[in-house]
Amino acid sequence: xxxxxxxxxxxxxxxxxxxxxxxxxxxxxxxxxxxxxxxxxxxxxxxxxxxxxxxxxxxxxxxxxxxxxxxxxxxxxxxxxxxxxxxxxxxxxxxxxxxxxxxxxxxxxxxxxxxxxxxxxxxxxxxxxxxxxxxxxxxxxxxxxxxxxxxxxxxxxxxxxxxxxxxxxxxxxxxxxxxxxxxxxxxxxxxxxxxxxxxxxxxxxxxxxxxxxxxxxxxxxxxxxxxxxxxxxxxxxxxxxxxxxxxxxxxxxxxxxxxxxxxxxxxxxxxxxxxxxxxxxxxxxxxxxxxxxxxxxxxxxxxxxxxxxxxxxxxxxxxxxxxxxxxxxxxxxxxxxxxxxxxxxxxxxxxxx
Amino acid sequence: xxxxxxxxxxxxxxxxxxxxxxxxxxxxxxxxxxxxxxxxxxxxxxxxxxxxxxxxxxxxxxxxxxxxxxxxxxxxxxxxxxxxxxxxxxxxxxxxxxxxxxxxxxxxxxxxxxxxxxxxxxxxxxxxxxxxxxxxxxxxxxxxxxxxxxxxxxxxxxxxxxxxxxxxxxxxxxxxxxxxxxxxxxxxxxxxxxxxxxxxxxxxxxxxxxxxxxxxxxxxxxxxxxxxxx
Numbered sequence: 196x197x198x199x200x201x202x203x204x205x206x207x208x209x210x211x212x213x214x215x216x217x218x219x220x221x222x223x224x225x226x227x228x229x230x231x232x233x234x235x236x237x238x239x240x241x242x243x244x245x246x247x248x249x250x251x252x253x254x255x256x257x258x259x260x261x262x263x264x265x266x267x268x269x270x271x272x273x274x275x276x277x278x279x280x281x282x283x284x285x286x287x288x289x290x291x292x293x294x295x296x297x298x299x300x301x302x303x304x305x306x307x308x309x310x311x312x313x314x315x316x317x318x319x320x321x322x323x324x325x326x327x328x329x330x331x332x333x334x335x336x337x338x339x340x341x342x343x344x345x346x347x348x349x350x351x352x353x354x355x356x357x358x359x360x361x362x363x364x365x366x367x368x369x370x371x372x373x374x375x376x377x378x379x380x381x382x383x384x385x386x387x388x389x390x391x392x393x394x395x396x397x398x399x400x401x402x403x404x405x406x407x408x409x410x411x412x413x414x415x416x417x418x419x420x421x422x423x424x425x426x427x428x429x430x431x432x433x434x435x436x437x438x439x440x441x442x443x444x445x446x447x448x449x450x451x452x453x454x455x456x457x458x459x460x461x462x463x464x465x466x467x468x469x470x471x472x473x474x475x476x477x478x479x480x481x482x483x484x485x486x487x488x489x490x491x492x493x494x495x496x497x498x499x500x501x502x503x504x505x506x507x508x509x510x511x512x513x514x515x516x517x518x519x520x521x522x523x524x525x526x527x528x529x530x531x532x533x534x535x536x537x538x539x540x541x542x543x544x545x546x547x548x
Numbered sequence: 549x550x551x552x553x554x555x556x557x558x559x560x561x562x563x564x565x566x567x568x569x570x571x572x573x574x575x576x577x578x579x580x581x582x583x584x585x586x587x588x589x590x591x592x593x594x595x596x597x598x599x600x601x602x603x604x605x606x607x608x609x610x611x612x613x614x615x616x617x618x619x620x621x622x623x624x625x626x627x628x629x630x631x632x633x634x635x636x637x638x639x640x641x642x643x644x645x646x647x648x649x650x651x652x653x654x655x656x657x658x659x660x661x662x663x664x665x666x667x668x669x670x671x672x673x674x675x676x677x678x679x680x681x682x683x684x685x686x687x688x689x690x691x692x693x694x695x696x697x698x699x700x701x702x703x704x705x706x707x708x709x710x711x712x713x714x715x716x717x718x719x720x721x722x723x724x725x726x727x728x729x730x731x732x733x734x735x736x737x738x739x740x741x742x743x744x745x746x747x748x749x750x751x752x753x754x755x756x757x758x759x760x761x762x763x764x765x766x767x768x769x770x771x772x773x774x775x776x777x778x
Contacts, residue, residue, distance in 0.1 A: 241673055265676035266684075272677035278670050282692045291688075292678030341678060 200237040200247035200257075209233050209245075209401040220371055220378045222392035222409070224385075224420075230401040231381040232275075235347050238379065239272050240265040251377075252344035269300075271338030273348040277330035279322040285333050286318040292341035302342040311373070312336045312366055328359030332366060339370075346378040352387060367391055368548075385425055389413075389469045390548045414517035416499040416510055421519055426472040426508075428519040434464045443488075446547075449514030454488045455545050467548040472508065474544040475520035479530055481539050489542040493518060495534055498527070511540050518542070551748045558725050559733035560752070566641070566729060567709035570648040574656045574705055575698070577649075582660035587669065600657045603650060611651060612718025619643050619719065639721045644729070647719040648709045655704040663697025664690075696768055703764045707757050 196217060202209040209230045215221055223231045237245040240262050249257040256268055279288050293305065309315055312332045322330055331351050338346065351367075352360045364387075371378070371391055382388055388395060388409065395412040397404040397420070405418050410429040413420055420426065432448030442457040446466060453468065460466060481490050493511035501508045507527045511518040518540055532538070552560075581600075585593060603611060619637035620626045626636030637643035671693060675685045691698070713731040720727030722736060730753055737746035 239677060241676075264681075265673075266679050266681050268677075270677060272674070274670070274674065276670075278674045280671060280674070280689065280693075291675070291680070295679040295684075337678065 196250055198238065198247075198249055200234060200245055200249070202233060202237060202242055202245045204233070204244075207233075207401060209237070211398065211401065211403050213396045213403045213406050215377050215379065216394055217377050218375060219393035220380050220391050221394040221396060222388045223379055223381045223396050223398060224388055225383065225398035225404075227383055229398045231383075231398050232349050233401075234398065235349050235379060235381050238345070239270055239347055240268055254344075269342065269344040271341055271343035271346040273331070273334050273338050273346075273351045275350045275353055277322070277327075277334040279330055279333055279337070281322050284319055284321050285314065285325070288322070288333055289314070289318075289337050289340055292337055296341055300342060303339050305340065308336055308339050311369060312339075326359060326362075327355045328362040331355065331359070331363055335363075335366070335370070344376055346374070346376060348378065348380045350381050350383070352384070353382075364390065385420075385423070385427065389427060389429060389467070389546075410516065414510055414519055416497050416508055421472070421508060421510075422502045424503075426519055426521070427469045428472065428517055430468045430470065430513070430516050430518070432466055432468060434458060434460045434462050434466055436462065449516055451491050451513065453491070453542070453545065455547055458547055469546045469548065470518060470542055471544060472519035472521040474542065475511075475518055476541040476543070477509065477511075477520055477522055477526070477530065477532065478539045478541055482541065485541065487541045487543055489540075489545070491518075491540045491542060493538060493540045495532060495536045495538060497534060498532065500524075511538070513540070551744065552752070553745060555724055556730070556733055556745065556749050559728050559730045560749070562641075562725070562727075563710055563729040563731070566644055566648060567706045570645045570652065570709055571656075571702060571705040573645070574649050574652060575701065578653070578656040578660055578701070582657050583664055585657065585661045586664035601654050603652075604654050608651065608712070608714025609718055612647060612715040615643070615647050615650065615715070616718050619646065638719060639723060639727055641720075641726060644716055644720045644727055647715045648712055651712060651715045652705040652708045655708050656701040659697045659700040659704065660694070663694035667693045699764060699767055703760055707760055710753060710757060 196215055197212070198215050199212045200209060207230065211230070211234050223234065225231050233242065236242045237247060238249060240256065245257070245262070246260050247257050248259070252269065256263055280291065283291065289309070293301070312335060314333060314336055317325065317329055317333065322333070325333065335351065352363060355363070368391065380391060392409050394407065395409045396406040397412065397418065405412055405415065410431070412418065414428045415421060430448050432446040432453060434444060435447040435452065436445040437457065438445070443454050444456070444458040446453045446455055446468065448468070455468065458466065476487070478490070481492070491513055493513050496510045496512045496517065499508050501521055505524050506521055507524055509520045509522060509532065511520060520540060585597060616638055617623050618625050621630060621636040621638070623636070626638060630636055637646065667690070671689050672685050675689045680688060711731060713735070716727070716729055717732055722728045722732050728736070730749055734746050734749050737743070737749070
């Protein structure tokens with residue numbers, strides 16, 4: 196469904212228009228100050244001066260200047276700071292939205308949500324007795340228990356230290372698999388996007404710069420993402436075979452086999468592999484005399500000078516999927532690399548999500 | 549009882565009635581005002597804040613004097629009331645209520661404004677995303693989170709009215725049973741050299757004020773919440 200919002204505040208203008216898929220996680224990605232949070236607040240109805248168009252589950256939430264009140268929208272909102280009610284314990288915080296919903300509208304189950312988020316041992320505590328990660332889990336549960344038609348999350352991990360982040364990410368991933376509603380996830384962390392998002396909307400100075408499936412947008416050479424130092428490409432594959440002796444797992448991807456450190460997932464499970472552009476080397480010939488395990492036949496799709504002087508960014512097609520490689524200009528000359536060339540990608544580091 | 553004459557009990561009763569009525573009216577008036585001061589954008593705000601704080605620095609007699617002129621038979625309010633067949637308000641209980649409301653205004657507005665500001669708008673936004681409507685948010689979020697502010701405002705205004713003298717003397721005079729409150733009764737006793745009667749009433753007021761403040765501080769310690777002690 197199409198989302199359109201405009202808001203003028205001081206010298207900042209938000210004018211965003213994008214497609215929100217009706218399932219899966221859409222990441223709203225961009226630098227701080229680009230208007231991600233403002234756009235999310237517009238969608239929630241928390242910016243009274245916003246103009247736009249938003250229809251969720253057949254209900255018109257915003258139509259021009261006319262908008263329905265926040266409390267009449269079936270939305271879940273997770274703020275950057277958990278924003279739990281300090282005068283209520285965890286149980287009552289969770290029940291706050293839950294009990295305001297008529298029983299017949301409750302689609303999310305109490306028990307399973309508490310369990311999914313591991314909240315059972317926390318129910319009697321007060322917010323000031325919780326760690327940052329626990330608080331964010333409660334906030335997430337509180338939002339989910341209102342059975343939302345749209346879940347909005349505003350950098351829920353940004354204010355957490357890395358331990359708390361590691362504590363909550365698996366819950367978010369589990370959630371991702373079990374929710375059948377659109378989720379909009381604001382983030383400025385590439386790692387979170389790689390792990391959680393299906394779709395990506397790039398925001399720059401209040402306007403949408405690009406949008407599409409994550410793997411596609413991440414690998415587009417005309418966008419700044421691919422040129423960032425930590426640029427990554429995303430491949431999707433299926434767990435094929437376990438090698439217990441060598442502690443490796445084979446993942447099948449576009450008919451090729453990619454070996455990764457052993458995974459706990461069962462055969463047949465879909466996985467996402469993220470591969471940094473700096474961890475991919477290019478060779479004209481397939482090599483078997485190197486320590487690199489994975490040597491994939493690919494085709495050069497495009498080349499572009501990188502932001503880093505003397506370097507070239509190459510996008511490589513593995514079947515229908517795309518890999519990125521950052522190589523030096525000298526190597527490109529030596530290999531006489533051209534668009535359309537069939538080459539081999541030597542892939543060193545692979546992170547599995 | 550306690551060596552206090554019947555007339556003094558009447559004065560004390562009047563004082564308590566005055567304090568209760570003016571404090572309750574003030575609270576109703578000041579919640580929207582404090583809310584506006586806490587959350588609206590600036591501009592007019594500075595002027596209103598200064599106006600609200602004025603009674604803190606003006607001598608009570610100045611406030612009382614202007615109110616007497618305004619509410620009396622020749623004042624704008626008093627003459628208007630007489631023109632529609634009512635009495636002017638100088639030397640009346642209603643006049644006293646208005647006087648003590650003006651005088652205690654900052655003691656109610658400021659704690660409420662501070663409490664609203666320290667709560668911020670975030671809890672309200674969170675409540676709205678959890679399906680709570682405006683009245684629901686007021687009852688289940690604002691009141692519990694700012695109850696210290698409310699308690700402080702109530703007690704300060706109440707205690708302040710108990711102790712008020714200058715404004716009330718100017719507007720109300722000293723009519724027993726109508727406008728003679730405890731503080732003025734004490735002054736009359738001293739003028740009449742009746743020190744023992746003055747002493748009894750003074751001591752009672754002192755004990756009452758102390759007990760009230762103790763109660764506030766004890767309650768404030770028990771509330772584990774956002775709020776400001778004034």
